[in-house]
Amino acid sequence: MSLLSVRDLSTEFRSGGRWLEAVSDVAFDLQRGEILGLVGESGCGKSTIAYSVMRLLARNARIRSGEVWLDDVNLAALDEERLQDLRGRQISMIFQDPTTALDSLFTVGHQVMETLQEHLDLDPAGARQRALELLRQLGIPAANQRLNAYPYQFSGGMSQRIALAIAIACHPQVLIADEPTTALDVTIQAQILQLIRQLLVDEQGAGVLLITHDLGVVAQVCDRVAVMYAGKIVEFGDVHSLFSNPLHPYTQALLNSLPSKGIARGRLENIQGRVPSLADRPSGCRFHPRCPQAKAVCRKSVPPLKQVSASQEVACVLYD
Amino acid sequence: MKRELTPNAALRKTYEASRSAVLGGVIICVLVLLTATVSLYSPYTPEAMDFMAPLSPPTRAHLLGTDNFGRDILTRVLYGYQISLAVALGSVGFGLVVGVSLGLLAGYFGGILDNIIMRPMDVLMAFPAIVLVVALTGFVGRDVSVMIMAVAVVYVPIFARVMRGSTLEVVNELFVEGARARGASHLRLMLRHILPNAIPPVLIQASILMGIAILLESALSFIGLGTQPPDPSLGLMLSEGRSFMQQAPWMVMVPGLAISLAVLGFNLLGNGLQELLNPAGKGR
Numbered sequence: 001m002s003l004l005s006v007r008d009l010s011t012e013f014r015s016g017g018r019w020l021e022a023v024s025d026v027a028f029d030l031q032r033g034e035i036l037g038l039v040g041e042s043g044c045g046k047s048t049i050a051y052s053v054m055r056l057l058a059r060n061a062r063i064r065s066g067e068v069w070l071d072d073v074n075l076a077a078l079d080e081e082r083l084q085d086l087r088g089r090q091i092s093m094i095f096q097d098p099t100t101a102l103d104s105l106f107t108v109g110h111q112v113m114e115t116l117q118e119h120l121d122l123d124p125a126g127a128r129q130r131a132l133e134l135l136r137q138l139g140i141p142a143a144n145q146r147l148n149a150y151p152y153q154f155s156g157g158m159s160q161r162i163a164l165a166i167a168i169a170c171h172p173q174v175l176i177a178d179e180p181t182t183a184l185d186v187t188i189q190a191q192i193l194q195l196i197r198q199l200l201v202d203e204q205g206a207g208v209l210l211i212t213h214d215l216g217v218v219a220q221v222c223d224r225v226a227v228m229y230a231g232k233i234v235e236f237g238d239v240h241s242l243f244s245n246p247l248h249p250y251t252q253a254l255l256n257s258l259p260s261k262g263i264a265r266g267r268l269e270n271i272q273g274r275v276p277s278l279a280d281r282p283s284g285c286r287f288h289p290r291c292p293q294a295k296a297v298c299r300k301s302v303p304p305l306k307q308v309s310a311s312q313e314v315a316c317v318l319y320d
Numbered sequence: 321m322k323r324e325l326t327p328n329a330a331l332r333k334t335y336e337a338s339r340s341a342v343l344g345g346v347i348i349c350v351l352v353l354l355t356a357t358v359s360l361y362s363p364y365t366p367e368a369m370d371f372m373a374p375l376s377p378p379t380r381a382h383l384l385g386t387d388n389f390g391r392d393i394l395t396r397v398l399y400g401y402q403i404s405l406a407v408a409l410g411s412v413g414f415g416l417v418v419g420v421s422l423g424l425l426a427g428y429f430g431g432i433l434d435n436i437i438m439r440p441m442d443v444l445m446a447f448p449a450i451v452l453v454v455a456l457t458g459f460v461g462r463d464v465s466v467m468i469m470a471v472a473v474v475y476v477p478i479f480a481r482v483m484r485g486s487t488l489e490v491v492n493e494l495f496v497e498g499a500r501a502r503g504a505s506h507l508r509l510m511l512r513h514i515l516p517n518a519i520p521p522v523l524i525q526a527s528i529l530m531g532i533a534i535l536l537e538s539a540l541s542f543i544g545l546g547t548q549p550p551d552p553s554l555g556l557m558l559s560e561g562r563s564f565m566q567q568a569p570w571m572v573m574v575p576g577l578a579i580s581l582a583v584l585g586f587n588l589l590g591n592g593l594q595e596l597l598n599p600a601g602k603g604r
Contacts, residue, residue: 056497059430080506086503087503088502088503088504089503092501092502092503093501093502095497095501097494100493100494100495101495101497101498102495103499103517104517114512115502115503118503119503163498167501169502
């Protein structure tokens, strides 16, 4: 059985008296011990999926339909009190900007211990001991002194380690990482991803939903990947198949537009046109106005996600 | 490690950033100290009349002169401060507790609760402070506790509004989302994460409203709705001294300056705090 199962999730935002759909009928499963990448351009709805799963949507957003199963609990229909109990204990999240994700008024030790004491039956001394272990596990030097330091005394990479320490403090089954390395430089990025892989996935068998727009990150750490475009998943598959044999024209275009290392091959490829706005989504396949292989039928019918090989699913009429 | 200051350097920087906060703080501390201990060192009680020296100008026996009953003005001013400060502390304290709670709830939950809380606040805000206070004391009675409540009623919506605005800013910060993501309850979010981060502008407001409370108490006593004779109150002394302005100008000047000094202290503190806690808003 999968760890986290998202079923036909649609999330919408209220804007000027109208409800606009940011995520449309998205479905995927997160397995135990895997990192699932969710990639797409800005505004394609990948963060909205994360916030929907955590039920941390802003006031002007709501889940219109769908289910989010964590074990045998449907998070999408859970009351706030039970959610508070689950968040941080079974499912937790880290964010893009680690420096603002910590409360600047409290020491980092306080913030790690706060979560530990909220969810586990620990006295202050026990919580401190556990916090110390966590910081050491995350490779923070002089962890004992660092517990008493304030967030402003930490660099971005160190702050993200602390955020990660808090997120994994209670051994969650699922971690949602919303662009956790976008604000960090490349070497730190690799270390953080390595830590996520090692501490959470390999040691605890947890599942990680990694949201990113960086295909390099996906290739580096993900097991499977879902490619999103304009609120829908257009292609889904394991990383190797998807990178070696991209099926959807959008995935192909994305991979094409990666700069290749060291070889001057003229202009950087790009995708013509731009991401359609929420208020003005194209009919049929949402990618058709920008698709080099679009046919007449693409304008009318919405292609469903279909299994085309053992390891790949795609939503495109080319594979009917 | 980045941006680390040694404690001393940080302190010096803080001091330089705001001499006015320090000056205001010193004025207030000295006033509070003198006022709180006045009964220990003053040779007079505020009601003691020296029939040998009515309307005496400043002398060695009466450092700031006496009034028409021969009562020592310095002593009366210091006792008068007790009432002023009691009204200021009481009204600001009450206004803070109620206003901050309401503003926090309104800002945090928003929606209908926001409207239920803030619309009545808007109505209260619409009344000019002095009119509201005069009406309340006029109806309910003339007593220090009534003055405190009347001024507090004026202050609650002010604090609620500032706190609500500040909460709205903080509630969208990532660290609040982070705390929610690790399972913090509403109460914990509000008290541990939002309140301490959202309170600075409210404290600045509190300092300035302390000064205004002193003015309001004086104004009420001046028009006879506040402290009643023979109790010493700065406003009352000002009012009594009016008839003797020609013969004994110190009778109005001393309480007048005393009011100014206290208000000045709180305003300096408020402005200084504003600069310290909100450097971006400098010069506003």
